[in-house]
Amino acid sequence: MAERWQLGSYLHDNLAQLLVTLKISTAEIRQKLAESDINISNEISQMNTIIDEGIAGIRDLTHDVVPIDFEEEGVAHAFRFLVVQTRKMYNAKCTIETDAVVDDIKNRNLATNLYHVIQEAVKNAAIHGQSDHIDVSITKFDGRLKMQVEDDGVGLSSTRKDNKGRGVRIMRHRMELQGGTFDIEEKSGNGQSGMVVTCTIPLEYLTKEE
16 A cells, blocks of 8 residues: 555656646747747647647556545545546536535545545446446444445346455455445345445545555
8 A cells, every 4th residue: 555655746746746747848839939930739739639649647656556645635535526527427416415524534554544435336337237226325333433335236136146246345355444334235125136245444544544
């Protein structure tokens, strides 16, 4: 985890800033050329496009490596960003509901692992569950943080009913590492279908020193 943060910091603080500086210099060159008889505007535009693609790529990679920036954005922003990305990637209606407990998460490892559990759960719901609606909630319940991902998909297939899928094992392991619990169950009754992933974490772990 420490290595991931070191890599993320390098990408954000060094490489991305170098590209931003290069883009500014390119804009200055374009302005000076506009005042002369030399016309290489097409080449400059292509350079700007490449730079923009590089900056966007670094931003996305940084978010994958270190999804949560405590200082600049906070945990709640990272979770909302994940929901927005889910809508774009899987064309599914994805919502998130949180209460004040999300702002109490100060443990970097916990926040990062919780993020990846949500990421895996919504991906499973969208791809394997073929869900149209995915609802994420993070609330305080019975003295614990409670996170749920609920979908309206097809539920567990016959090949996944034993709960031994690699993604499920990883999500469970992530929560157990943080002193939490993990549960996945199929909705039933009243014509309902889909899955509910539930994780709970003792409140004291939200601010536990890493």
